[in-house]
Amino acid sequence: MKNNIRRNSANDLYNVYSGSVELLDYKNDYKFTEGINDIANFENCLWLFDIILDEQANLNSDVQIWHLGRVIQDSFTLICKNESGHRIAQVQNLQKDFYFDDITIIKKDNVFCLPNEQNNY
Template sequence: MKTPQQISSELKQFTGSTVLYKHWLGFKYTEGIKYLADETNCYWLLDAIFSHQTKQFLSNPNLREFQIWHLRVENNSGILTCEWDTNQEVLRQEIEYTDFPLDRIKLYLAEEVLILPSEY
């Protein structure tokens, strides 16, 4: 099992993706996201983000092309938020329990592809 520091360090090495993986909800994600999900066993995070991509949510034109997602974890509970721009929060979901090993992670959803910031 890798330490949170090792995982964070390895995530920074992803700077592009030649392969896209397809999620069961029809969205795609990069090699960096696959690495994150495999190493931290957090496919639930992809499910959570993609499940919010409803017609009502996407009726906000600011969210159709680009979204910023944050997961913050403290004492084995988390808060998942979505912003359409820095500090412009449009969604907040409380996660009662998680064993996600990192204190925080930021992800982008750009044109229906979930990516790490370093892959943008």
């Protein structure tokens, strides 16, 4: 029988956000919604956004869907897809201390938002 492991997703906990009236400054003219700002600070994962920004030189997509998923213990893979669902970037073997098993983040132009916030931007 296949072993099903229940995953805990940061998106499940932070799904209470529906969009920000005010965007918060991050780096290089990039902005955070309130939901993203809270995840970055409360979950101590600014490193994740730094990795995404490092990848921007290689990408040419205004809308990017980033998914960080636990592979084993403290090892994660970060995958980026465009709006069509095609994989456009991947970073493997990220050794990080992150509580959640996964998180999905949307980058629309220069705004980072949660999936449930994306229709506002």
